[in-house]
Amino acid sequence: MLALQYRTLAANLVRVDIEHTLDRKLIERSLPAIEKGERVQFIEVARNVNRSVGAMLSGAVTKVHPQGLPDNTIHIQLEGTGGQSFGAFLCKGITLYLIGDANDYTGKGLSGGRVVVRPSIDFRGDAVRNTIVGNTVMYGATSGEAFFSGVACERFAVRLSGATAVVEGTGDHGCEYMTGGTVAVLGKTGRNFAAGMSGGVAYVYDEDGQFAKRCNTAMVALERVLSAAEQEASLDRALWHRGLLDEAQLRKLLEDHNRWTGSKRAREILDSWEQSRQKFVKVFPLEYKRALGEMNAQKEAKALTNRAQTATKKVAVPAK
Numbered sequence: 001m002l003a004l005q006y007r008t009l010a011a012n013l014v015r016v017d018i019e020h021t022l023d024r025k026l027i028e029r030s031l032p033a034i035e036k037g038e039r040v041q042f043i044e045v046a047r048n049v050n051r052s053v054g055a056m057l058s059g060a061v062t063k064v065h066p067q068g069l070p071d072n073t074i075h076i077q078l079e080g081t082g083g084q085s086f087g088a089f090l091c092k093g094i095t096l097y098l099i100g101d102a103n104d105y106t107g108k109g110l111s112g113g114r115v116v117v118r119p120s121i122d123f124r125g126d127a128v129r130n131t132i133v134g135n136t137v138m139y140g141a142t143s144g145e146a147f148f149s150g151v152a153c154e155r156f157a158v159r160l161s162g163a164t165a166v167v168e169g170t171g172d173h174g175c176e177y178m179t180g181g182t183v184a185v186l187g188k189t190g191r192n193f194a195a196g197m198s199g200g201v202a203y204v205y206d207e208d209g210q211f212a213k214r215c216n217t218a219m220v221a222l223e224r225v226l227s228a229a230e231q232e233a234s235l236d237r238a239l240w241h242r243g244l245l246d247e248a249q250l251r252k253l254l255e256d257h258n259r260w261t262g263s264k265r266a267r268e269i270l271d272s273w274e275q276s277r278q279k280f281v282k283v284f285p286l287e288y289k290r291a292l293g294e295m296n297a298q299k300e301a302k303a304l305t306n307r308a309q310t311a312t313k314k315v316a317v318p319a320k
Contacts, residue, residue, distance in 0.1 A: 022046070023056035026076060030057060033074045033093075034064055046078040046098060051085055053078070058091035058113065068112050069093025079120075082106060084134075087115035090144065097260075101150075104134035110141035110163045118149040118261040127151075128168045128187035128265050138165050141181065149261035154190065157183050160200060166257040168265050175202050175283070182241070184253045186265045194220045194283050199291075201241045202283040203250050205269065211281055219287065225250060225280040238296030239289060246282060 025044065032038040046053060054076075061069060073093040082102030090096060090113030097116045107115045117132055119125075132150025139155075141163035151169035158173070161180045169187030176192070179199040186205045194202065195216040203225060204211055212222055226235065228245045242249065251273065258266040269276040 021056065022050040022053055026054070026057045027060045030060075030074050030076075033069060034061055037065075037069065037073065039073050039075075041075040041077075043077045043079070046080040046082050046086070046100065048081045048083050048103065051083040052088045053082060053086050054090045054094060054096050054113070055085070055088045058089050058094060058111070061093065062091050065093070067092065072114070082117070086117075087113065087146075090115060092144070101131075102133045102137075104153075105136050105139055106133045107138040107141055107146045107163075107165070108136070110138060110144040110146065112142075112144045114144055115146040116260045117147075118263075127263065133167075135171070137167075138163060141165070145256070147257045147260045147263075149257075149263045151187065157181070157202075162200075164253065166253050166266075168263065175200075178202070178285075182249065182253070184250060184257070186254075186257075186263075186269065189214050192216050194285075197283070197285050198287045199285055200288065201246075201285075203246070203253075204281045204283060205276070206279055206281045215283065219285055221284045221286060221289070223282040223284055225277055225282050227277070236293075236296075239292050241284075247277060250277075250280065 022044065029042050030040055033040045068091045070093055072095050075095045075097065077097045079099045081100050082098050084103045085105040085108050086102040087096045087106055087110065088108040089111050092112030095114040099118060099120055102117050106117065119127065119132060127150045130150050131153060133148050133152045135153040136155045136158055137152045138146060138157045138160055140159045140161060143162050145164040148167040152167045152171065154171035154173055155176055156167060156170040156174045157165055157178055158176045160178045160183065164182045166184045170185055170189045172190035172192055173195060174185065174189050174193045175183055175197050177196040181200040183202040185202065189204060189211065191214050193215045197220055215222065225246050228247045231245050254266045254270050257263050258270065
């Protein structure tokens with residue numbers, strides 16, 4: 001009898017009321033986009049108790065549109081505090097624009113959507129010295145982009161595998177076990193940055209010149225962010241991250257960050273770009289660099305083989 005009472009109590013404790021979650025309201029207001037592909041934009045209030053905001057909405061979208069929707073088809077502005085896992089698994093076509101702050105696991109498993117977190121326009125502090133999102137933000141994110149106008153806590157972008165993220169500072173263990181994607185950090189990092197990082201690239205604004213002491217270089221190389229002309233002249237294209245110039249993609253990240261969040265830090269860096277670019281450090285995983293080289297060698301070998309086979313067919317004499 002006592003055991004039955006304990007099981008009943010445990011069941012009641014873990015029961016989650018999903019019928020009245022914020023996502024139900026988001027789905028209802030997004031129906032024109034889900035059913036007809038129309039663009040929708042609206043405002044809601046976010047509270048700390050609203051967990052995994054956007055996850056059920058993404059499920060509703062992908063049931064009808066397996067590949068997601070065109071960019072920014074659903075634009076939701078929220079004000080307040082995002083609960084745990086805010087924007088988790090957010091799919092392509094959805095933008096969650098939060099004015100306030102958010103908890104741990106924000107952007108977890110991001111799957112093509114966009115998450116923006118910025119402080120209120122009444123905020124008078126310095127974003128690069130104020131925390132805006134919690135721990136383990138962007139955990140395992142596969143695609144999409146995120147912009148955080150403030151500092152993230154520990155383990156930012158841990159296991160990131162393809163998404164893009166911009167933040168204005170991190171706690172310890174940033175980009176830990178990262179396997180893909182692109183990260184830009186516009187402020188100071190904590191210790192042990194890039195531990196176990198095997199893929200992707202991080203660009204870190206090393207304003208105090210001490211980043212090398214805070215980075216775990218067991219699996220990464222620290223390089224300069226070259227100008228476009230320098231990179232084209234000195235670096236094999238096979239080793240270019242995403243096949244793009246570092247300067248071009250870093251500058252675009254800053255421009256997008258400023259556009260979405262109004263970041264003062266991004267604007268300052270862009271306004272003095274030639275000087276600021278030289279303070280950025282490119283964190284380049286050794287395994288990623290090796291893999292890029294090997295993939296290019298295989299591609300060239302295949303192309304050479306194909307050319308040889310084509311030439312052989314052209315000179316072949318048909319039998320009489």
